[in-house]
Amino acid sequence: MRRSLMFFLFLAPFALRAADTAYLDALRERARANGLADDPRWRALLHMKKNWRGRWESRVDGKAFFLSPRGKTDPAAELDATLAAFFEPPSADTDTIHPQGLFPARYAYLREALGFDGTRLPEMSSPRLEKWRQNLDIDGISLVFATAYLNNPASMFGHTFLRLHRRGTGADPLLDYTANFAAVTGETSGLVFAVKGLLGGYPGKFSTHPYYMKIQQYNNMENRDLWEYDLALSTAQVRRLLDHLWEMGPTYFHYFFLTENCSYQLLPLLEVADPALSLSDGFAWKAIPVDTLRRVLAAPGFVAARRGRPAQLKFIFARRDLLSPTERRWVERASRPGPLPSAEGFPLERRALLWESAYDYYRLRHKFRRYGAPAQEAMERQLLMERSRVAAPGPDVSSAALAALEPPEVGHPTGRVGLATGRGAGKGFEELELRTSLHDLTDPSPGFPRGSRLSMFTAKFRYLNETRGVALERGTLVDIFSLTPWDPWARSPSWRFFMGWDRARDRFKKPSGGLHFTLNGGSGLSVKTGGTRPAVLYARIDADAGVGGVFRENARAGWGGTGGVLWASYSPLKISAEGGVIRYGWGQVDTVTRWNLTAGWSLSPRWLWRTEISRTGIYREAATSLNYFL
Amino acid sequence: MKKISSILLAIGMSPIAAFAKGGNHPMAGCGLGYVLFSHSDNQPPIQILGATVNATGMPTFGMTSGTSGCTEDGAVKFVKEVEVYAEINMKDLSRDMVNGQGEYLSAFARLLGVKAEKQAEFGAFVRSNYGALVPSAATTSVEMLNALADKLAGRTDLLG
Numbered sequence: 001m002r003r004s005l006m007f008f009l010f011l012a013p014f015a016l017r018a019a020d021t022a023y024l025d026a027l028r029e030r031a032r033a034n035g036l037a038d039d040p041r042w043r044a045l046l047h048m049k050k051n052w053r054g055r056w057e058s059r060v061d062g063k064a065f066f067l068s069p070r071g072k073t074d075p076a077a078e079l080d081a082t083l084a085a086f087f088e089p090p091s092a093d094t095d096t097i098h099p100q101g102l103f104p105a106r107y108a109y110l111r112e113a114l115g116f117d118g119t120r121l122p123e124m125s126s127p128r129l130e131k132w133r134q135n136l137d138i139d140g141i142s143l144v145f146a147t148a149y150l151n152n153p154a155s156m157f158g159h160t161f162l163r164l165h166r167r168g169t170g171a172d173p174l175l176d177y178t179a180n181f182a183a184v185t186g187e188t189s190g191l192v193f194a195v196k197g198l199l200g201g202y203p204g205k206f207s208t209h210p211y212y213m214k215i216q217q218y219n220n221m222e223n224r225d226l227w228e229y230d231l232a233l234s235t236a237q238v239r240r241l242l243d244h245l246w247e248m249g250p251t252y253f254h255y256f257f258l259t260e261n262c263s264y265q266l267l268p269l270l271e272v273a274d275p276a277l278s279l280s281d282g283f284a285w286k287a288i289p290v291d292t293l294r295r296v297l298a299a300p301g302f303v304a305a306r307r308g309r310p311a312q313l314k315f316i317f318a319r320r321d322l323l324s325p326t327e328r329r330w331v332e333r334a335s336r337p338g339p340l341p342s343a344e345g346f347p348l349e350r351r352a353l354l355w356e357s358a359y360d361y362y363r364l365r366h367k368f369r370r371y372g373a374p375a376q377e378a379m380e381r382q383l384l385m386e387r388s389r390v391a392a393p394g395p396d397v398s399s400a401a402l403a404a405l406e407p408p409e410v411g412h413p414t415g416r417v418g419l420a421t422g423r424g425a426g427k428g429f430e431e432l433e434l435r436t437s438l439h440d441l442t443d444p445s446p447g448f449p450r451g452s453r454l455s456m457f458t459a460k461f462r463y464l465n466e467t468r469g470v471a472l473e474r475g476t477l478v479d480i481f482s483l484t485p486w487d488p489w490a491r492s493p494s495w496r497f498f499m500g501w502d503r504a505r506d507r508f509k510k511p512s513g514g515l516h517f518t519l520n521g522g523s524g525l526s527v528k529t530g531g532t533r534p535a536v537l538y539a540r541i542d543a544d545a546g547v548g549g550v551f552r553e554n555a556r557a558g559w560g561g562t563g564g565v566l567w568a569s570y571s572p573l574k575i576s577a578e579g580g581v582i583r584y585g586w587g588q589v590d591t592v593t594r595w596n597l598t599a600g601w602s603l604s605p606r607w608l609w610r611t612e613i614s615r616t617g618i619y620r621e622a623a624t625s626l627n628y629f630l
Numbered sequence: 631m632k633k634i635s636s637i638l639l640a641i642g643m644s645p646i647a648a649f650a651k652g653g654n655h656p657m658a659g660c661g662l663g664y665v666l667f668s669h670s671d672n673q674p675p676i677q678i679l680g681a682t683v684n685a686t687g688m689p690t691f692g693m694t695s696g697t698s699g700c701t702e703d704g705a706v707k708f709v710k711e712v713e714v715y716a717e718i719n720m721k722d723l724s725r726d727m728v729n730g731q732g733e734y735l736s737a738f739a740r741l742l743g744v745k746a747e748k749q750a751e752f753g754a755f756v757r758s759n760y761g762a763l764v765p766s767a768a769t770t771s772v773e774m775l776n777a778l779a780d781k782l783a784g785r786t787d788l789l790g
Contacts, residue, residue, distance in 0.1 A: 169737075169740070170740075171736065172733070172736055172737040172740050173733075174715075174719075174733060174734065174737040175715075175737050175740065175741065210714070210715070210718075212715065212718060212719055212737070213718060216718060216719065216722075220722065352729070355728075356725070356729065359725060363721065368721070370720070370721060374767065374768070377767040377768065378767040380721075380724075380767070381764065381766070381767040384724055384725065384727075384728045384760065384764075385728075385760065385761060387728040387729065388727075388728035388757050388758070388760040388761065391730075391754075391757070391758070393729065393730060393731055394729050
């Protein structure tokens with residue numbers, strides 16, 4: 001009470017100079033009588049959620065977003081202050097935006113709810129807002145999902161953003177705009193980004209960019225597929241979303257990689273657009289992009305259509321598939337340095353394809369760089385010039401590029417709980433495993449990158465029957481396994497990275513002991529065998545470092561190699577076998593061999609039965625588990 | 631989006647064209663060259679834009695006015711749309727230009743105000759003139775646009 005009085009005393013002489021204070025009081029009274037401060041629509045505009053103490057608190061962290069000093073936690077005070085601000089006289093400086101123009105969604109909501117009298121509360125013009133609306137001229141909105149990109153920790157789980165359809169762009173989606181929420185940082189180290197991102201160390205902001213920039217980044221440079229989901233929003237709802245986006249532009253949220261992330265923050269925006277939606281609750285501890293997408297898809301009738309936009313690489317491969325072995329050899333020669341071969345020997349209708357493929361392959365080999373060395377630029381221009389001399393269209397491969405695309409929502413749910421029973425060195429144990437995310441080699445593969453494992457924050461607890469003790473068996477912070485079968489054009493490595501707590505069974509030849517913190521991983525190659533049910537064979541060089549009391553000198557480090565096979569081409573059953581040896585040359589000196597054989601059987605889309613036998617040094621273990629995706 | 635062939639006029643008359651012909655940095659008029667797209671920088675364009683937050687006056691969006699001269703309040707300025715589009719998409723646009731068709735060329739044609747029914751003809755036109763539009767490996771997007779404006783002056787029938 002005292003603070004609001006102070007606020008009034010301070011602001012009143014300035015803000016309400018020559019304004020109609022009686023009308024302001026009347027509006028505030030009407031708002032109170034109608035309980036507007038408790039209206040979910042008002043709370044949505046302020047991004048208010050119940051905090052851990054059960055009180056309303058806005059997720060917005062930028063101070064200027066609140067017109068009342070108590071606005072972050074008090075929707076009523078913010079409403080009163082917003083109404084007062086709407087009465088402010090216009091500024092003489094044209095670059096300054098009046099509060100009515102800074103908060104157009106709040107203004108529209110309150111004008112409608114309270115029935116503003118335009119003669120007593122004049123509507124202010126906001127040239128910058130008007131110009132922005134005109135420039136964008138949006139008449140529809142899609143949610144866009146960018147598939148996972150394992151090579152960047154910030155994108156491993158995929159990403160979502162909004163595509164803002166501009167009126168009159170018709171068949172040219174490139175000219176549309178996007179609204180994107182992202183952490184604002186110049187950080188280039190993925191690991192630092194991941195750690196700071198987990199802890200809310202960056203501000204998260206909304207930004208708008210032409211869609212072609214997003215396409216350049218995701219489709220072309222990072223080779224990710226995009227999925228577009230057209231949202232059923234009325235003209236008024238689109239307008240409201242855009243107005244609210246404008247309100248959010250200048251402010252920020254603390255960015256939390258797991259919860260208040262790029263994907264989550266789009267949901268409150270959609271709730272502002274259509275107050276009948278309830279999308280943003282239930283993501284208290286994790287908001288994985290595909291889960292937010294599923295939530296949007298679950299709203300009845302909200303998604304009107306779906307479209308896939310394949311990554312650039314898929315088009316390149318689809319074009320390559322059209323080449324005969326002779327033509328392919330020609331293309332590979334044409335894209336090597338040196339004088340260009342002649343295409344005269346090929347029929348005219350093949351030459352367009354040949355030069356296009358040569359340009360594709362050359363660009364791919366030079367990592368799609370936008371600005372190359374002079375020699376690269378010269379070569380590209382030469383290839384383009386040759387192509388321009390063929391007066392025939394190249395083949396349309398869009399349907400072939402689209403063929404193998406799988407929408408992300410068909411995948412299994414992202415969490416997994418498992419109960420296991422097993423024996424190690426002749427002694428029995430039981431296990432409980434909780435996996436926060438996301439996918440494993442032997443999980444059902446639709447909707448996920450083939451031959452991949454991505455696990456973050458997984459804990460496995462073991463109960464030993466003999467000692468009746470419970471202990472952490474393994475604590476995974478990050479576990480990534482990426483098998484990309486070798487392609488002579490794409491030349492992607494296959495690699496592995498693990499960070500977390502694990503057991504060194506070679507130190508204690510029994511099913512307990514050996515807990516330590518470890519970082520290990522390596523890089524290598526994989527090849528796909530032929531046949532109708534192919535397997536993927538892989539080999540890689542590994543490095544391994546561990547820290548813990550189980551080691552002499554409390555640590556060990558070394559390197560070695562691993563080889564394995566993944567057979568995942570028969571849908572319910574997947575088998576993975578792997579063996580390796582690490583020579584620890586530092587700290588606890590030793591040579592340790594390991595192998596394991598794992599089979600996963602999908603009993604239903606949600607149930608997985610898994611069996612694993614493994615050996616570390618001379619310690620042997622076998623376990624079988626029943627897992628549920630949730 | 632109004633279709634205007636005057637966008638070509640805008641390019642033709644803007645200081646950029648003058649600088650380009652006078653030998654100065656071709657992007658000087660827009661600020662693109664120095665602020666947004668360092669030619670040694672192969673980062674995704676998004677990140678480059680994201681790094682240029684420098685709000686003057688009242689900030690609205692990350693891409694804001696005052697820094698580059700190409701954007702205001704998170705939207706690319708109308709008269710700069712062709713330039714920014716051509717610069718960001720140069721590689722893919724070039725590929726479509728020599729094909730005489732494609733998504734990047736179609737959007738480009740729409741920005742230029744090419745009549746919908748003249749799209750195919752426009753495609754053939756840029757394909758057959760590619761050597762003149764991009765005379766060397768060092769040709770910048772703005773130089774290409776200037777050359778295109780010159781060429782199109784003789785083909786106003788393509789423009790709506």
